[in-house]
Amino acid sequence: MTDVSIVTAHDLSNKRRALVLTEHRVGHYPEFRAFFAAAFDLDRVMLSVPAYVRAPSGMTYELVFIGRSGEPFPAGVEIFALPEALEPLDDAAVDRDLWAILGWMIDGVGPPWSRADLEATGRLYRIPAAR
Amino acid sequence: MQTQPNFGSAAIPDAARDQWPYRPRFARVNGWRMHYIDEGAGDPVLLLHGNPTWGYLWRQVIPPLLAAGHRVIVPDQIGFGLSEKPTSEHAHTLDGHAANLVALVRQLDLTRLTVVCHDWGGPTGLAMALSNSTRIRALVIMSTWAWPMPPAEFHTRVFPWRTMHAPLVGPYLLGNHAALAGRGVYLSVVDRERFRREAQAVYEAVLPDPADRMLTWVWPRWIPLDASARAIERFAWLEQELARVSWPAQIIWGREDEVFDHATFAARFKALLPHAEGPHLVTGRHFLQEDSGVEIGGLIASFLERVKAQGT
Numbered sequence: 001m002t003d004v005s006i007v008t009a010h011d012l013s014n015k016r017r018a019l020v021l022t023e024h025r026v027g028h029y030p031e032f033r034a035f036f037a038a039a040f041d042l043d044r045v046m047l048s049v050p051a052y053v054r055a056p057s058g059m060t061y062e063l064v065f066i067g068r069s070g071e072p073f074p075a076g077v078e079i080f081a082l083p084e085a086l087e088p089l090d091d092a093a094v095d096r097d098l099w100a101i102l103g104w105m106i107d108g109v110g111p112p113w114s115r116a117d118l119e120a121t122g123r124l125y126r127i128p129a130a131r
Numbered sequence: 132m133q134t135q136p137n138f139g140s141a142a143i144p145d146a147a148r149d150q151w152p153y154r155p156r157f158a159r160v161n162g163w164r165m166h167y168i169d170e171g172a173g174d175p176v177l178l179l180h181g182n183p184t185w186g187y188l189w190r191q192v193i194p195p196l197l198a199a200g201h202r203v204i205v206p207d208q209i210g211f212g213l214s215e216k217p218t219s220e221h222a223h224t225l226d227g228h229a230a231n232l233v234a235l236v237r238q239l240d241l242t243r244l245t246v247v248c249h250d251w252g253g254p255t256g257l258a259m260a261l262s263n264s265t266r267i268r269a270l271v272i273m274s275t276w277a278w279p280m281p282p283a284e285f286h287t288r289v290f291p292w293r294t295m296h297a298p299l300v301g302p303y304l305l306g307n308h309a310a311l312a313g314r315g316v317y318l319s320v321v322d323r324e325r326f327r328r329e330a331q332a333v334y335e336a337v338l339p340d341p342a343d344r345m346l347t348w349v350w351p352r353w354i355p356l357d358a359s360a361r362a363i364e365r366f367a368w369l370e371q372e373l374a375r376v377s378w379p380a381q382i383i384w385g386r387e388d389e390v391f392d393h394a395t396f397a398a399r400f401k402a403l404l405p406h407a408e409g410p411h412l413v414t415g416r417h418f419l420q421e422d423s424g425v426e427i428g429g430l431i432a433s434f435l436e437r438v439k440a441q442g443t
Contacts, residue, residue, distance in 0.1 A: 021299060021302055021303055021306075021307070022302060023298050023299045023301075023302055024219060024220035025220055025298065025352065026298045026299070027298070028296075028297070028298055028352050029293070029297060029298060032297065032298040032299075033298075077299070079299075095307070098303055098307070099303070101299075102299055102300055102303060105299060106300075113289060113294070113297070114289070117291075117294050118294055118300065120290055120291065121290060121291045121294045121295055121300075121304065122304070124291055124314075125295075125304055125308060125310035126314060127304065127308055127310075
C-alpha cells in the first residue's frame with residue numbers, strides 16, 4: 001500500500017525546483033539503484049527527462065538522476081519539490097512527503113528492506129513523520 | 132578538484148565555551164582546512180575522535196594528560212567539528228582521512244607520539260601510525276576495530292543500522308534530522324540525562340545544517356559488510372600490520388558497550404597486541420568518554436608514566 005504515485009508529466013509553468021534531498025550514492029545497496037531503474041525505465045530513458053512522483057500533500061516532486069563516469073547509472077538522485085515559483089516551502093509538509101517517498105521506495109526495493117523497519121528506525125530516532 | 136569549502140559552522144558553540152577553553156588552530160591538511168587544539172608541552176598525545184563527534188569528546192580526558200606533563204593535540208577530523216566539511220560524498224575515503232592525519236602529524240613534526248583512537252579515529256589513526264611508524268611511541272585503543280568485515284553483528288542488521296544509512300534514507304535521517312549527532316550519541320552513553328543536559332546540544336551545534344552532517348551517514352557506508360566493500364584491503368592491511376607492532380599499547384573499553392562489545396572487540400585487539408595493557412573496562416557505552424572521561428585520562432596518563440619508566 002503506498003500513498004505515492006508516479007506521474008508521467010508535470011506542468012512546470014510558474015513553478016520552481018527546490019532541492020530537498022540529495023543522494024550521491026544510490027547504488028550503495030545495488031537493489032536501490034535497480035528499483036529506480038525499473039520504476040522509471042532508466043536503462044532506456046537515461047538522462048533525457050526527469051521523473052515525477054506525487055506525494056501525500058498533493059505536491060509533485062521531480063527526481064533528477066545523476067550519472068558518474070565509470071559507475072552504473074544512476075549513480076545518484078536529487079529530489080526537488082515543485083512549489084509555486086515565489087512561495088516558500090511548507091517544511092513540515094515536505095518532511096512528511098519525503099518520509100512517504102522513502103516508504104514508497106523501500107516497498108519497491110523489497111526484502112530484506114521493509115516499511116516496518118523503516119518506520120521502526122524513524123521512531124527510534126524520533127522522526128515526526130514516522131508511525 | 133575539491134568541492135566547495137564549507138566553513139559555515141566554524142565557531143565554538145556557546146554551550147561548549149566553559150568546557151572547551153582552548154585556542155582554536157587551523158592547518159591546511161591534504162587540501163582541507165582542519166581545526167585542532169595544541170596544548171601543553173612534553174611528549175605529544177594525539178586524541179582522535181570518530182563519527183559523529185569532534186574534539187569536544189575528549190574534554191574530560193585532556194586535563195589529566197596536561198597535568199601529567201603531556202602536549203595534547205586534538206584535531207577535528209575533516210567533515211566534523213570546526214573543520215571543513217566537504218559537500219560531496221565522493222570527497223570522503225578511508226585513505227583520504229588517514230592522509231589528512233598524516234599531513235597534520237608531519238606539519239607539526241610530531242615524534243614520540245602516542246595515538247589515542249576511538250571509533251573512526253581507529254582505522255584512520257592506526258593507518259596514519261602504521262605508515263609513519265618512526266614517529267610513534269605508543270597506542271591507546273578504545274571502541275573501534277581494525278580488521279575486515281563485519282565489525283559487529285549489529286552492522287549487518289537491516290534494522291536499525293543498514294536502514295539508517297540506506298540510499299536516500301541516510302541523507303534524510305542523519306542529514307535532515309541529525310539522527311546520529313543528537314539522539315544517536317544519546318542512545319550510546321550510560322548517563323543519558325547528564326549527556327542531554329551537558330553535551331548533546333554541543334554535538335548538535337557543530338553540525339547545524341543537513342549538508343554539514345554528510346559524514347555522519349557516509350562513514351557507516353564505509354564499514355565493510357562483504358568482500359566487495361571499498362576499504363576491505365585497507366582493513367586487511369591494518370590487521371596484518373597491527374599484529375606486527377611492538378609499541379607499548381593500552382586497551383580501554385566501555386563495560387556497557389553493546390555495539391563494539393568488549394568481549395569481542397577488546398579481546399580481538401588483545402589478541403593482535405598481546406603485550407597491550409588491559410582491556411581496562413570503564414563505565415560507558417560506545418561513547419565511553421562521556422561517562423568516564425576523567426578516569427580515561429588518568430588511565431592514559433598512568434600508562435604513559437609506565438612507558439616512560441621503561442625507557443620506551
